[in-house]
Amino acid sequence: MSTAAVHLATVADAAEIARIQQVTWRAAYxxxxxxxxxxTLDADELARHWREAIEHPGSDVYLALEGEFAVGFCAAGQAPEEEIAAADGTLPADAARTGLISTVLVEPRWGRRGHGGRLLAAAAAGLRERGAERGVTWAAQSDPASLAFFRGAGWHPDGTVRTLDTGERTVRELRLTGSLDLRLHD
Incomplete structure (x- = not known):
């Protein structure tokens, strides 16, 4: 049986994170x-982006492993004001204590093995260590798998929506929020 683990990503992991993003987006999105x-997804450009994210102070990128294989990743950090503001621009009272999970991706062939939950739990623990008490993330309204994943962790839509333009389609996203006090269950 392979061992599953999560660790903080290093710059050396950036190309593998880019590969996981490309494979997952092509298969699932x-x-x-x-x-x-x-x-438009370019492996070198994605790897450069992930190197910058890994080196960025105040944020963390986590890598999920199954045995020797990198199977998923998660990025988290302090939530920027534009990610947590209400539609009128007002900030919640806990803005300074709110973390952002900007992405959780697990390569589809490694799905349903708990990697997403381990990544989210590791990111939540890291955000708590930085003083965050609550988390937010965005998920496409038409992505039932991601919505179910976050709902399973106790995160729910807060009524805020945004629309992203891919250049070909528009994607309506829901903001979800929940506690960072997450525990994995067998």
Whole structure:
């Protein structure tokens, strides 16, 4: 039986994180994003982006492993004001104590093995260590798997929506929020 683990990513992991993003987006989000958006994914550019994210102070990127294989990743940090503001621009009272989970991706062939939960729990613990008490994330309204994943962790839509333009399609996203006091259950 392979051992599953999560660790903080290093710059050396950036290319593998980029690979996971490309594979996952092509497999799971092709309909959502459209072929033109997927065709713009460049491995070198993605790896450069992930190197910068890994080195960015105040944020963490986590890598999930099954045995020797990198199977997923998660990025988290202090929530920027624009990610937590209400539609009128007002900030919640706990803005300074709110973390952002900007992405949780697990390569589809490694799904349903608990990697997403381990990644989210590790990111939540890291955010708590930085003083955050609550988390937010965004998920496409048309992505039932991601919505169910976060709902399973006790996170729910807070009524805020945004629309992203992929250049080919628009994607309506729901903001979800929940406690960072997450515990994994067998």
């Amino acid at each position: 092709a309909e959502l994003l459209g072929p033109a958006a997927l065709d």
